[in-house]
Amino acid sequence: MLFQQIRNAPTGAFSYLLGDRDSRQALVVDPVDQNLNVILALIGDLALDLRYILMTHGHAASAADALRLRAQAGGRIVASIACQILVADQRVDHGDCLPLGDEVIHVIGTPGHTQCSICYRWRDRVFTGDTLLFGACGDVNSADADAGCLFDSVTRRLFMLPPETLVFPGADANGRTVSTIAEEKAGNRLLSGRSREAFVTLMSSAPRQGASGSSLRSMSGSMPWQFLPVNSGSHWQAVMSLLGEVVPGCDGAFSNGVFHQRLTELSRAGFSGTALV
Numbered sequence: 001m002l003f004q005q006i007r008n009a010p011t012g013a014f015s016y017l018l019g020d021r022d023s024r025q026a027l028v029v030d031p032v033d034q035n036l037n038v039i040l041a042l043i044g045d046l047a048l049d050l051r052y053i054l055m056t057h058g059h060a061a062s063a064a065d066a067l068r069l070r071a072q073a074g075g076r077i078v079a080s081i082a083c084q085i086l087v088a089d090q091r092v093d094h095g096d097c098l099p100l101g102d103e104v105i106h107v108i109g110t111p112g113h114t115q116c117s118i119c120y121r122w123r124d125r126v127f128t129g130d131t132l133l134f135g136a137c138g139d140v141n142s143a144d145a146d147a148g149c150l151f152d153s154v155t156r157r158l159f160m161l162p163p164e165t166l167v168f169p170g171a172d173a174n175g176r177t178v179s180t181i182a183e184e185k186a187g188n189r190l191l192s193g194r195s196r197e198a199f200v201t202l203m204s205s206a207p208r209q210g211a212s213g214s215s216l217r218s219m220s221g222s223m224p225w226q227f228l229p230v231n232s233g234s235h236w237q238a239v240m241s242l243l244g245e246v247v248p249g250c251d252g253a254f255s256n257g258v259f260h261q262r263l264t265e266l267s268r269a270g271f272s273g274t275a276l277v
């Protein structure tokens, strides 16, 4: 099997490519825009047959990235059955399996960061999107987020996986590439040693200033911001506030492409993944 982690350095956004060397069947997890060129190059160079585009959740920006990959490389967009935003070709639920050559991808329902958040397990590794990050977890800023559900999803499902399971999240701003379930159970700064009630309180009161690249991506993508007027929602306002603090002259009236450029500038300005604590 071919396994490739693809990371966009400025934003810390991860995508993953998995391919069966015999059948040439392949899948991509979370094909964020910044990684598309590398993904397409790998698919072409390795003569892979893209079967699935797996979405761990369905922010509007993520949906646009998946549609772009499907248009250029084919494949079926797979998302949670609970996903309301994403235009998916196949909807899956907790316990479902996806065949890939002789391999099997297992779907783990993990609502919380968004209602439609799911993780995918393959062999000894799990792709967790923004549900479980390195030492943290995704924010609960989107309209359908639920901190209690997020706690249950991580502690009752992800933490029930074998401790040696490799954790591959959707983003990391600090340069890490992999963790394990054992490591997260022992040292996740948001979850370890914290009750469900304490976790909900913490997440509900978490300051948004200094958010990680992942959190910024989540906030910006948790609503179809590219179709809405500026300042039309609290999440957008939070993003605008963060951008305005770090990027001089930022007035919020910019397009999708400029937004990504601003995120890059944020990363270079020293944003780290320590914001939620």
Ligand SMILES: [Fe+2]
Binding pocket: 057, 059, 113, 130, 138, 217, 218
């Ligand atoms: Fe997210």
